[in-house]
Amino acid sequence: MAGGSLKRCALEGKIIVITSGKGGVGKTTATASIGAALALEGKQVAVVDMDIGLRNLDVVMGLENRIVFNIVDAVKGKCKIKQAAIKDRRIENLYLIPASQSDNKDILNPEAMVRFCKELRKEFDYVLLDCPAGIERGFENSVAPADEAVVICTPEISSVRDADRVIGLLYARSITPKLIVNRIVPEMVEKGDMLSHEDVVEVLSIELLGLVEMDSQVIISTNTGVPLVLQKESSAGQAFRRIAMRLNGQKNLPIEIPQSSKSFWKRVGQKIGIGK
Amino acid sequence: MLNGWLKKLVGKSDSKNVAKKRLQFALIYDKLEVSDEVLIKLHQDIVDVISRYFEIDKETLKLDIRKSEGKSALVVNTPILSAKRPF
Numbered sequence: 001m002a003g004g005s006l007k008r009c010a011l012e013g014k015i016i017v018i019t020s021g022k023g024g025v026g027k028t029t030a031t032a033s034i035g036a037a038l039a040l041e042g043k044q045v046a047v048v049d050m051d052i053g054l055r056n057l058d059v060v061m062g063l064e065n066r067i068v069f070n071i072v073d074a075v076k077g078k079c080k081i082k083q084a085a086i087k088d089r090r091i092e093n094l095y096l097i098p099a100s101q102s103d104n105k106d107i108l109n110p111e112a113m114v115r116f117c118k119e120l121r122k123e124f125d126y127v128l129l130d131c132p133a134g135i136e137r138g139f140e141n142s143v144a145p146a147d148e149a150v151v152i153c154t155p156e157i158s159s160v161r162d163a164d165r166v167i168g169l170l171y172a173r174s175i176t177p178k179l180i181v182n183r184i185v186p187e188m189v190e191k192g193d194m195l196s197h198e199d200v201v202e203v204l205s206i207e208l209l210g211l212v213e214m215d216s217q218v219i220i221s222t223n224t225g226v227p228l229v230l231q232k233e234s235s236a237g238q239a240f241r242r243i244a245m246r247l248n249g250q251k252n253l254p255i256e257i258p259q260s261s262k263s264f265w266k267r268v269g270q271k272i273g274i275g276k
Numbered sequence: 277m278l279n280g281w282l283k284k285l286v287g288k289s290d291s292k293n294v295a296k297k298r299l300q301f302a303l304i305y306d307k308l309e310v311s312d313e314v315l316i317k318l319h320q321d322i323v324d325v326i327s328r329y330f331e332i333d334k335e336t337l338k339l340d341i342r343k344s345e346g347k348s349a350l351v352v353n354t355p356i357l358s359a360k361r362p363f
Contacts (some may be wrong), residue, residue, distance in 0.1 A: 157299045164303055192289045199296050203303065 012121040013044070016128050016247070017146035019170075019177075021162030023133030025154045026182040029218055029228065031130035032060045033237060034150075036227040037244030039094035043125040046085060048097045050142040051132040052107060055099035061088065062225020063096050070100040072107050075116045081123060090227060095124070105137040110144030117145035126247075135169060143170065149177035150209060150247075155184060155195035164204055178209035180243060185214045186260040197257065210243035212236050213258035308348040310341060322352055331357040 018031045028049075035047035048071060049057035058064040066086050074084035074097065081097075088094035100107070120127045129146060132138035143149070149170050153163035163179070170177045181197045188194035197211050215236035221228040228237040229244075235258065246253050319339045326332055337354040 157295050157302065160299055161302055161306070165306070189292075192293070193291045195292050195295055195299075199292065203296070203299055 011125075013124045014126055014148060015117050015121065015146050016126065016148045016150060017131050017142045018128055018150045018152060019131035019139065019142065019166055020133070020152045020159070021135060021166040022153070022159045025152055025159050026212075026218075027133075027152055028057050028060050028130055029222070029236075030150070030152050030180060030182065030212075030240065031128050032057060033228045033240035034244045034247065035126070035128045036061075036088070036091050036094055036229045037241040038126050038128075038248060039088070039091045040229065040241070041244060041248050042093070043248065044093050044095075044123065045126045045128070046095045046097055046120055046124045047128045047130060048120075049099035049130050050138060051130065052099045052138065053101065053104045054132065055101050057130050058086075058096060058098045059225065060222055061096055061227070063088065063098075064225075067098045070098045071116075072100040072103055075108055075112050081119055088227075090230065105132070105141065108137075108141045110140050113141045114145045135166065139166075139169075143173060143175070146175060149175045150180060151177045151204075151206070152180045152182050153200065153204075154182050155189070155197070155200055157195075160195070160200055160203060167204060167206060176206070178207045179204060180210050180212060181208070182212045183214045184211055184258045186258045190260055208255060209246060210239055210255055211258055212239040212243075305343070308341070308343065315339065315341075326354065328360070330359055333357060 018027050018034070020027050028051075031047050035045050039045040047057060047061070049055050050071075051057070052072065055070075058067060063086050069079040069084040071084060073079045074081055084097050085095040086098065088096065117127060129142045131142035151163050151167055151170070153159040167177055179201065181200050184197065185194055189196045197208065201208050213235045215234055217231055217234035218228060218236050221231060221234070221237070228234055229241050231237050239256070239258075242253055242256065246255075319337070322339060323332070323334050323337055326337075327334070332354050337352070339350070339352050342349045342351055
Protein backbone atom coordinates (compact mmCIF):
# COMPACT_ATOMS: atom_id res chain seq x y z
CA MET A 1 0.00 0.00 0.00
CA ALA A 2 1.57 3.23 -1.09
CA GLY A 3 1.50 6.38 0.99
CA GLY A 4 0.31 6.44 4.57
CA SER A 5 -2.03 4.29 6.55
CA LEU A 6 -5.77 3.90 6.36
CA LYS A 7 -7.76 6.34 8.44
CA ARG A 8 -9.87 4.75 11.12
CA CYS A 9 -13.57 5.43 10.84
CA ALA A 10 -15.60 6.46 13.85
CA LEU A 11 -18.56 4.36 12.81
CA GLU A 12 -18.62 0.91 11.29
CA GLY A 13 -18.76 0.93 7.53
CA LYS A 14 -21.44 -0.44 5.26
CA ILE A 15 -21.05 -3.52 3.08
CA ILE A 16 -22.90 -3.21 -0.22
CA VAL A 17 -23.04 -6.02 -2.78
CA ILE A 18 -23.46 -5.13 -6.46
CA THR A 19 -25.08 -7.99 -8.29
CA SER A 20 -27.16 -8.88 -11.34
CA GLY A 21 -27.41 -12.61 -11.93
CA LYS A 22 -26.63 -12.21 -15.62
CA GLY A 23 -23.11 -11.44 -16.73
CA GLY A 24 -22.09 -8.52 -18.90
CA VAL A 25 -24.66 -6.00 -17.74
CA GLY A 26 -22.17 -3.62 -16.15
CA LYS A 27 -21.58 -4.78 -12.56
CA THR A 28 -17.84 -4.17 -12.64
CA THR A 29 -18.13 -0.76 -14.29
CA ALA A 30 -20.83 0.17 -11.78
CA THR A 31 -18.73 -1.00 -8.84
CA ALA A 32 -15.66 0.93 -10.01
CA SER A 33 -17.69 4.06 -10.76
CA ILE A 34 -19.82 4.11 -7.61
CA GLY A 35 -16.74 3.35 -5.52
CA ALA A 36 -14.81 6.20 -7.13
CA ALA A 37 -17.76 8.55 -6.73
CA LEU A 38 -18.19 7.72 -3.03
CA ALA A 39 -14.49 8.37 -2.52
CA LEU A 40 -14.89 11.73 -4.27
CA GLU A 41 -17.62 12.46 -1.69
CA GLY A 42 -14.86 12.13 0.89
CA LYS A 43 -15.60 8.61 2.11
CA GLN A 44 -13.08 5.85 2.76
CA VAL A 45 -13.99 3.24 0.14
CA ALA A 46 -12.86 -0.29 -0.65
CA VAL A 47 -14.04 -2.02 -3.80
CA VAL A 48 -13.62 -5.76 -3.67
CA ASP A 49 -13.43 -8.06 -6.70
CA MET A 50 -15.34 -11.22 -5.74
CA ASP A 51 -14.89 -12.85 -9.13
CA ILE A 52 -12.19 -15.30 -8.05
CA GLY A 53 -10.48 -16.82 -11.10
CA LEU A 54 -11.87 -14.21 -13.52
CA ARG A 55 -10.77 -10.92 -12.05
CA ASN A 56 -11.47 -7.73 -13.98
CA LEU A 57 -12.16 -4.92 -11.56
CA ASP A 58 -8.40 -4.31 -11.49
CA VAL A 59 -8.15 -3.60 -15.24
CA VAL A 60 -11.30 -1.49 -15.25
CA MET A 61 -9.72 0.67 -12.55
CA GLY A 62 -6.30 0.69 -14.21
CA LEU A 63 -4.59 -0.95 -11.22
CA GLU A 64 -3.69 -4.31 -12.77
CA ASN A 65 0.06 -3.71 -12.61
CA ARG A 66 0.09 -3.08 -8.88
CA ILE A 67 -1.33 -6.32 -7.55
CA VAL A 68 0.85 -8.08 -5.00
CA PHE A 69 -1.63 -9.69 -2.63
CA ASN A 70 -5.28 -10.49 -3.24
CA ILE A 71 -8.50 -11.17 -1.34
CA VAL A 72 -7.73 -14.87 -0.89
CA ASP A 73 -4.40 -13.98 0.76
CA ALA A 74 -6.17 -11.48 3.02
CA VAL A 75 -9.04 -13.82 3.98
CA LYS A 76 -6.63 -16.67 4.68
CA GLY A 77 -4.49 -14.40 6.81
CA LYS A 78 -1.45 -14.65 4.55
CA CYS A 79 -1.29 -10.86 4.42
CA LYS A 80 -2.84 -7.90 6.19
CA ILE A 81 -5.83 -6.07 4.76
CA LYS A 82 -3.57 -3.04 4.28
CA GLN A 83 -1.25 -5.11 2.09
CA ALA A 84 -4.01 -6.41 -0.14
CA ALA A 85 -5.74 -3.02 -0.52
CA ILE A 86 -4.27 -1.16 -3.50
CA LYS A 87 -4.54 2.61 -3.18
CA ASP A 88 -5.87 4.37 -6.26
CA ARG A 89 -3.42 7.02 -7.49
CA ARG A 90 -6.01 9.31 -9.02
CA ILE A 91 -8.71 9.27 -6.39
CA GLU A 92 -8.00 9.85 -2.73
CA ASN A 93 -9.50 7.37 -0.24
CA LEU A 94 -10.25 4.72 -2.88
CA TYR A 95 -8.81 1.22 -2.48
CA LEU A 96 -9.10 -1.97 -4.51
CA ILE A 97 -8.91 -5.46 -3.06
CA PRO A 98 -8.33 -7.62 -6.12
CA ALA A 99 -9.51 -11.19 -6.69
CA SER A 100 -7.01 -13.98 -7.07
CA GLN A 101 -6.67 -15.26 -10.61
CA SER A 102 -5.39 -18.75 -9.89
CA ASP A 103 -8.07 -20.10 -7.52
CA ASN A 104 -11.75 -20.85 -7.98
CA LYS A 105 -14.77 -19.65 -6.02
CA ASP A 106 -14.69 -22.59 -3.59
CA ILE A 107 -11.53 -21.22 -2.01
CA LEU A 108 -13.74 -18.80 -0.05
CA ASN A 109 -16.89 -19.50 1.93
CA PRO A 110 -19.70 -17.29 3.27
CA GLU A 111 -18.59 -17.57 6.92
CA ALA A 112 -15.03 -16.53 6.11
CA MET A 113 -16.37 -13.57 4.09
CA VAL A 114 -18.56 -12.44 6.99
CA ARG A 115 -15.51 -12.52 9.26
CA PHE A 116 -13.33 -10.70 6.69
CA CYS A 117 -15.92 -7.98 6.09
CA LYS A 118 -16.20 -7.42 9.84
CA GLU A 119 -12.56 -6.33 9.69
CA LEU A 120 -13.13 -4.23 6.57
CA ARG A 121 -15.96 -2.36 8.32
CA LYS A 122 -13.48 -0.99 10.84
CA GLU A 123 -11.28 0.53 8.11
CA PHE A 124 -13.75 1.78 5.51
CA ASP A 125 -17.00 3.76 5.33
CA TYR A 126 -18.13 1.78 2.33
CA VAL A 127 -17.13 -1.64 1.07
CA LEU A 128 -18.51 -2.47 -2.37
CA LEU A 129 -18.49 -6.14 -3.32
CA ASP A 130 -18.40 -6.76 -7.07
CA CYS A 131 -20.38 -10.01 -7.26
CA PRO A 132 -19.60 -12.51 -10.02
CA ALA A 133 -22.33 -13.52 -12.49
CA GLY A 134 -24.42 -16.52 -11.54
CA ILE A 135 -26.13 -17.59 -8.32
CA GLU A 136 -23.64 -20.18 -7.12
CA ARG A 137 -20.79 -20.05 -4.63
CA GLY A 138 -19.42 -16.69 -5.75
CA PHE A 139 -22.85 -15.16 -5.25
CA GLU A 140 -23.23 -16.76 -1.81
CA ASN A 141 -19.81 -15.47 -0.78
CA SER A 142 -20.69 -11.93 -1.89
CA VAL A 143 -24.18 -11.76 -0.42
CA ALA A 144 -23.49 -13.34 2.99
CA PRO A 145 -21.62 -10.33 4.46
CA ALA A 146 -23.75 -7.64 2.75
CA ASP A 147 -25.91 -5.11 4.60
CA GLU A 148 -27.38 -3.73 1.40
CA ALA A 149 -27.64 -4.81 -2.23
CA VAL A 150 -27.72 -3.00 -5.53
CA VAL A 151 -29.14 -4.99 -8.44
CA ILE A 152 -28.12 -3.87 -11.88
CA CYS A 153 -29.92 -4.80 -15.09
CA THR A 154 -30.23 -3.64 -18.67
CA PRO A 155 -33.61 -3.13 -20.39
CA GLU A 156 -33.57 -6.59 -21.98
CA ILE A 157 -35.74 -9.61 -21.22
CA SER A 158 -32.84 -11.89 -20.27
CA SER A 159 -31.29 -9.37 -17.92
CA VAL A 160 -34.58 -8.43 -16.21
CA ARG A 161 -35.51 -12.08 -15.77
CA ASP A 162 -32.19 -12.84 -14.08
CA ALA A 163 -32.53 -9.69 -11.96
CA ASP A 164 -35.93 -10.94 -10.79
CA ARG A 165 -34.40 -14.24 -9.71
CA VAL A 166 -31.58 -12.52 -7.85
CA ILE A 167 -34.01 -10.12 -6.15
CA GLY A 168 -35.95 -13.18 -4.89
CA LEU A 169 -32.75 -14.71 -3.51
CA LEU A 170 -31.85 -11.43 -1.78
CA TYR A 171 -35.31 -11.12 -0.18
CA ALA A 172 -34.88 -14.69 1.10
CA ARG A 173 -31.80 -13.36 2.95
CA SER A 174 -33.74 -10.39 4.34
CA ILE A 175 -32.01 -7.87 2.06
CA THR A 176 -34.20 -5.34 0.24
CA PRO A 177 -32.25 -4.47 -2.90
CA LYS A 178 -32.30 -1.28 -4.94
CA LEU A 179 -32.23 -1.18 -8.73
CA ILE A 180 -30.02 0.46 -11.34
CA VAL A 181 -31.18 0.24 -14.94
CA ASN A 182 -28.07 0.42 -17.09
CA ARG A 183 -27.47 1.00 -20.83
CA ILE A 184 -30.70 2.80 -21.60
CA VAL A 185 -30.90 4.02 -25.21
CA PRO A 186 -33.41 6.92 -25.03
CA GLU A 187 -34.02 6.97 -28.80
CA MET A 188 -35.03 3.30 -28.74
CA VAL A 189 -37.24 3.79 -25.69
CA GLU A 190 -38.98 6.70 -27.46
CA LYS A 191 -39.57 4.55 -30.53
CA GLY A 192 -41.02 1.74 -28.45
CA ASP A 193 -38.16 -0.60 -29.25
CA MET A 194 -36.71 -0.82 -25.76
CA LEU A 195 -38.27 -1.48 -22.36
CA SER A 196 -38.51 1.82 -20.51
CA HIS A 197 -37.29 2.10 -16.93
CA GLU A 198 -40.96 2.30 -15.89
CA ASP A 199 -41.57 -1.10 -17.51
CA VAL A 200 -38.57 -2.61 -15.73
CA VAL A 201 -39.54 -1.14 -12.35
CA GLU A 202 -43.12 -2.30 -12.82
CA VAL A 203 -42.04 -5.87 -13.54
CA LEU A 204 -39.45 -6.05 -10.75
CA SER A 205 -41.34 -3.81 -8.28
CA ILE A 206 -38.32 -2.63 -6.29
CA GLU A 207 -36.97 0.78 -5.41
CA LEU A 208 -35.07 2.55 -8.16
CA LEU A 209 -31.63 3.90 -7.32
CA GLY A 210 -30.67 5.32 -10.68
CA LEU A 211 -30.78 5.24 -14.47
CA VAL A 212 -27.68 5.06 -16.65
CA GLU A 213 -27.64 5.82 -20.34
CA MET A 214 -25.74 3.74 -22.90
CA ASP A 215 -22.48 5.65 -23.19
CA SER A 216 -19.48 5.00 -25.44
CA GLN A 217 -17.30 6.74 -22.85
CA VAL A 218 -17.56 3.56 -20.77
CA ILE A 219 -15.53 1.68 -23.37
CA ILE A 220 -13.03 4.52 -23.68
CA SER A 221 -12.68 4.66 -19.91
CA THR A 222 -12.11 0.90 -19.73
CA ASN A 223 -9.56 1.14 -22.56
CA THR A 224 -7.51 3.70 -20.69
CA GLY A 225 -8.25 2.73 -17.08
CA VAL A 226 -9.23 6.31 -16.28
CA PRO A 227 -12.26 6.45 -13.94
CA LEU A 228 -15.52 7.15 -15.72
CA VAL A 229 -16.68 9.51 -13.00
CA LEU A 230 -13.75 11.84 -13.71
CA GLN A 231 -14.95 12.34 -17.28
CA LYS A 232 -17.21 15.37 -17.19
CA GLU A 233 -18.69 14.66 -20.62
CA SER A 234 -19.70 11.12 -19.73
CA SER A 235 -23.44 10.84 -19.07
CA ALA A 236 -22.93 7.40 -17.50
CA GLY A 237 -20.17 8.76 -15.25
CA GLN A 238 -22.40 11.60 -14.06
CA ALA A 239 -25.28 9.17 -13.51
CA PHE A 240 -23.05 7.00 -11.32
CA ARG A 241 -22.02 10.07 -9.33
CA ARG A 242 -25.67 10.83 -8.57
CA ILE A 243 -26.24 7.16 -7.68
CA ALA A 244 -23.35 7.34 -5.22
CA MET A 245 -24.77 10.51 -3.66
CA ARG A 246 -28.12 8.81 -3.24
CA LEU A 247 -26.45 5.77 -1.66
CA ASN A 248 -24.57 8.15 0.61
CA GLY A 249 -27.78 9.51 2.09
CA GLN A 250 -28.97 12.19 -0.34
CA LYS A 251 -32.31 10.43 -0.70
CA ASN A 252 -34.06 13.45 -2.22
CA LEU A 253 -31.69 13.84 -5.14
CA PRO A 254 -34.00 13.37 -8.14
CA ILE A 255 -33.44 10.47 -10.52
CA GLU A 256 -32.63 11.88 -13.95
CA ILE A 257 -34.21 10.12 -16.89
CA PRO A 258 -31.91 9.79 -19.93
CA GLN A 259 -33.26 11.89 -22.80
CA SER A 260 -32.49 11.60 -26.46
CA SER A 261 -30.21 14.39 -27.50
CA LYS A 262 -31.17 14.41 -31.18
CA SER A 263 -32.42 17.62 -32.70
CA PHE A 264 -36.07 18.00 -33.66
CA TRP A 265 -35.38 18.03 -37.44
CA LYS A 266 -33.15 14.99 -37.26
CA ARG A 267 -35.95 13.14 -35.54
CA VAL A 268 -38.49 14.27 -38.12
CA GLY A 269 -36.07 13.12 -40.83
CA GLN A 270 -35.78 9.75 -39.20
CA LYS A 271 -39.56 9.41 -38.99
CA ILE A 272 -40.14 10.03 -42.66
CA GLY A 273 -37.30 7.74 -43.55
CA ILE A 274 -34.54 10.16 -44.54
CA GLY A 275 -31.23 9.54 -42.91
CA LYS A 276 -30.49 6.85 -40.42
CA MET B 277 -44.46 -1.27 -47.46
CA LEU B 278 -47.06 1.46 -46.86
CA ASN B 279 -47.71 -0.03 -43.46
CA GLY B 280 -44.04 0.15 -42.56
CA TRP B 281 -43.82 3.72 -43.82
CA LEU B 282 -46.86 4.71 -41.81
CA LYS B 283 -45.36 3.11 -38.73
CA LYS B 284 -42.19 5.09 -39.28
CA LEU B 285 -44.23 8.26 -39.65
CA VAL B 286 -46.00 7.65 -36.38
CA GLY B 287 -42.61 6.62 -35.01
CA LYS B 288 -44.00 3.90 -32.80
CA SER B 289 -43.00 0.31 -32.81
CA ASP B 290 -44.33 -2.31 -30.43
CA SER B 291 -41.33 -4.58 -29.99
CA LYS B 292 -40.98 -3.43 -26.40
CA ASN B 293 -44.58 -4.37 -25.67
CA VAL B 294 -43.85 -7.83 -27.07
CA ALA B 295 -40.79 -7.95 -24.82
CA LYS B 296 -42.76 -6.87 -21.77
CA LYS B 297 -45.48 -9.49 -22.29
CA ARG B 298 -42.94 -12.26 -22.90
CA LEU B 299 -41.02 -11.17 -19.82
CA GLN B 300 -44.11 -11.18 -17.61
CA PHE B 301 -45.08 -14.66 -18.81
CA ALA B 302 -41.53 -15.96 -18.38
CA LEU B 303 -41.49 -14.73 -14.79
CA ILE B 304 -44.85 -16.37 -14.04
CA TYR B 305 -43.64 -19.66 -15.50
CA ASP B 306 -40.33 -19.45 -13.66
CA LYS B 307 -42.14 -19.07 -10.36
CA LEU B 308 -44.40 -22.04 -11.06
CA GLU B 309 -41.50 -24.37 -11.57
CA VAL B 310 -41.31 -26.95 -8.82
CA SER B 311 -38.32 -29.19 -8.18
CA ASP B 312 -38.68 -32.99 -8.20
CA GLU B 313 -37.70 -33.09 -4.56
CA VAL B 314 -40.64 -30.87 -3.60
CA LEU B 315 -43.03 -32.91 -5.75
CA ILE B 316 -41.98 -36.17 -4.08
CA LYS B 317 -42.53 -34.65 -0.62
CA LEU B 318 -45.89 -33.25 -1.67
CA HIS B 319 -46.88 -36.64 -3.09
CA GLN B 320 -46.13 -38.32 0.23
CA ASP B 321 -48.01 -35.70 2.25
CA ILE B 322 -51.07 -35.92 0.03
CA VAL B 323 -51.11 -39.73 0.30
CA ASP B 324 -50.92 -39.39 4.10
CA VAL B 325 -53.78 -36.88 4.31
CA ILE B 326 -56.11 -38.75 1.94
CA SER B 327 -55.33 -42.03 3.69
CA ARG B 328 -56.84 -40.60 6.87
CA TYR B 329 -60.23 -40.44 5.19
CA PHE B 330 -60.12 -42.98 2.40
CA GLU B 331 -58.69 -46.35 1.70
CA ILE B 332 -56.59 -45.71 -1.42
CA ASP B 333 -54.13 -47.57 -3.53
CA LYS B 334 -50.98 -45.64 -2.71
CA GLU B 335 -49.16 -46.87 -5.78
CA THR B 336 -51.68 -45.58 -8.29
CA LEU B 337 -52.02 -42.06 -6.93
CA LYS B 338 -50.90 -39.70 -9.62
CA LEU B 339 -49.79 -36.15 -9.08
CA ASP B 340 -48.77 -33.68 -11.69
CA ILE B 341 -48.69 -30.05 -12.60
CA ARG B 342 -50.47 -29.07 -15.78
CA LYS B 343 -49.51 -25.86 -17.42
CA SER B 344 -51.56 -23.89 -19.86
CA GLU B 345 -51.15 -20.28 -20.93
CA GLY B 346 -50.69 -18.17 -17.84
CA LYS B 347 -52.19 -20.76 -15.52
CA SER B 348 -50.94 -23.80 -13.76
CA ALA B 349 -52.97 -26.52 -12.05
CA LEU B 350 -52.06 -29.20 -9.55
CA VAL B 351 -53.88 -32.38 -10.54
CA VAL B 352 -54.19 -35.28 -8.12
CA ASN B 353 -55.82 -38.44 -9.37
CA THR B 354 -56.46 -41.50 -7.24
CA PRO B 355 -58.95 -44.35 -7.25
CA ILE B 356 -60.83 -44.65 -3.93
CA LEU B 357 -61.10 -48.20 -2.61
CA SER B 358 -63.39 -47.34 0.29
CA ALA B 359 -64.24 -44.58 2.70
CA LYS B 360 -63.00 -44.83 6.25
CA ARG B 361 -65.87 -44.52 8.73
CA PRO B 362 -65.37 -42.86 12.07
CA PHE B 363 -66.15 -45.14 15.02
